[in-house]
Amino acid sequence: MTAVSELPLSLALPVAREGAAVRRTVAQWRAEGLRVALVPTMGALHDGHVSLVRLALTQADRVVVSVFVNPTQFGPSEDFAAYPRTEAADAVRLSEAGAHLMYAPTVEDMYPPGFATTITVEGVSRGLCGDRRPGHFQGVATVVSKLLMRAQPDVAVFGEKDYQQLQVIRRLVADLDLPVEVIGAPVVREDDGLALSSRNAYLSPGERAIAPHLHRILVEVTRALTSPETEAGTPAAVILARGEVALRAAGFDDVEYLELRDASTLAPQAAFVRGRPARLLAAVRLGRTRLIDNMAVEA
Numbered sequence: 001m002t003a004v005s006e007l008p009l010s011l012a013l014p015v016a017r018e019g020a021a022v023r024r025t026v027a028q029w030r031a032e033g034l035r036v037a038l039v040p041t042m043g044a045l046h047d048g049h050v051s052l053v054r055l056a057l058t059q060a061d062r063v064v065v066s067v068f069v070n071p072t073q074f075g076p077s078e079d080f081a082a083y084p085r086t087e088a089a090d091a092v093r094l095s096e097a098g099a100h101l102m103y104a105p106t107v108e109d110m111y112p113p114g115f116a117t118t119i120t121v122e123g124v125s126r127g128l129c130g131d132r133r134p135g136h137f138q139g140v141a142t143v144v145s146k147l148l149m150r151a152q153p154d155v156a157v158f159g160e161k162d163y164q165q166l167q168v169i170r171r172l173v174a175d176l177d178l179p180v181e182v183i184g185a186p187v188v189r190e191d192d193g194l195a196l197s198s199r200n201a202y203l204s205p206g207e208r209a210i211a212p213h214l215h216r217i218l219v220e221v222t223r224a225l226t227s228p229e230t231e232a233g234t235p236a237a238v239i240l241a242r243g244e245v246a247l248r249a250a251g252f253d254d255v256e257y258l259e260l261r262d263a264s265t266l267a268p269q270a271a272f273v274r275g276r277p278a279r280l281l282a283a284v285r286l287g288r289t290r291l292i293d294n295m296a297v298e299a
């Protein structure tokens with residue numbers, strides 16, 4: 001293991017580069033009877049990530065945070081090369097947040113020559129981001145499987161900001177009998193409602209002013225979906241179409257989707273049914289930035 005050289009000594013956080021090093025450290029902790037959590041990330045850490053670490057600390061004695069910009073979940077025309085990489089600052093944030101180990105593997109370590117296995121989670125990976133980003137959830141499921149195998153945590157924490165991803169991982173863990181408890185953490189937002197996201201750094205000042213309208217419109221659509229008017233028979237499609245018009249009017253360049261889905265299977269819902277938890281999910285484009293957000297639709 002190496003320490004990140006730019007760190008002040010008092011903040012030094014152990015950094016593992018290889019799966020074997022993580023496995024050794026975790027095995028030692030478990031031999032001491034300690035419970036271990038894993039928080040997978042792609043780095044460029046913000047308060048949303050810190051909230052996951054804090055939640056992990058309430059569930060475990062030791063917290064490992066992986067920082068890996070996973071090439072296999074990016075399409076050929078996506079932002080893999082441009083994705084922000086801020087490892088030294090990430091290590092400081094993790095140290096301050098109370099994490100115990102940063103796991104920052106290289107691409108070669110994760111995908112050595114000859115690597116040939118891909119994990120596909122059917123059903124929940126279909127539609128929404130799965131359609132818009134072909135191959136994305138295969139890349140996510142494959143790398144998360146590897147991270148779980150390497151770290152062998154008791155619990156793994158993922159944010160609800162990436163709601164479809166969370167459901168894909170829940171399905172993956174259940175289907176492959178992986179011995180880990182998956183915990184979802186609530187979305188952390190800016191004061192104006194914008195969900196924190198590493199990609200918010202791409203927004204120009206003008207785009208940043210438009211971005212919070214995504215959350216505002218999700219709140220309005222959720223209210224409309226659960227209102228007595230809807231119960232009286234307005235189909236969800238009509239309300240969703242009004243929401244899409246509102247998003248375009250607010251200045252978003254494209255609305256990839258705005259959909260009502262079952263909260264766990266992500267099956268499309270033609271209407272909100274009281275007592276059946278649903279989720280409203282959206283992806284929009286603002287200049288070169290793709291933003292996603294979602295909200296519980298419950299009553």
Ligand SMILES: Nc1ncnc2c1ncn2[C@@H]1O[C@H](COP(=O)(O)OP(=O)(O)OP(=O)(O)O)[C@@H](O)[C@H]1O
Pocket residue numbers: 040041042043048049051052157158159160161162185186187188189195196197198199200
């Ligand atoms: N605002 C947030 N609130 C709660 N969890 C979050 C938030 N943003 C990210 N996460 C979670 O942090 C984990 C790592 O996500 P990731 O490193 O991709 O950050 P990100 O900000 O979502 O980046 P991107 O802009 O690429 O989507 C994921 O489980 C993700 O859902």
Ligand SMILES: CC(C)(CO)[C@@H](O)C(=O)[O-]
Pocket residue numbers: 040041042068070073140143144162165
């Ligand atoms: C789960 C994850 C770390 C896998 O690369 C990534 O998709 C993310 O940061 O949400």
Ligand code: BAL
Pocket residue numbers: 042073162165
């Ligand atoms: N936050 C999910 C990772 C991705 O968008 O690729």
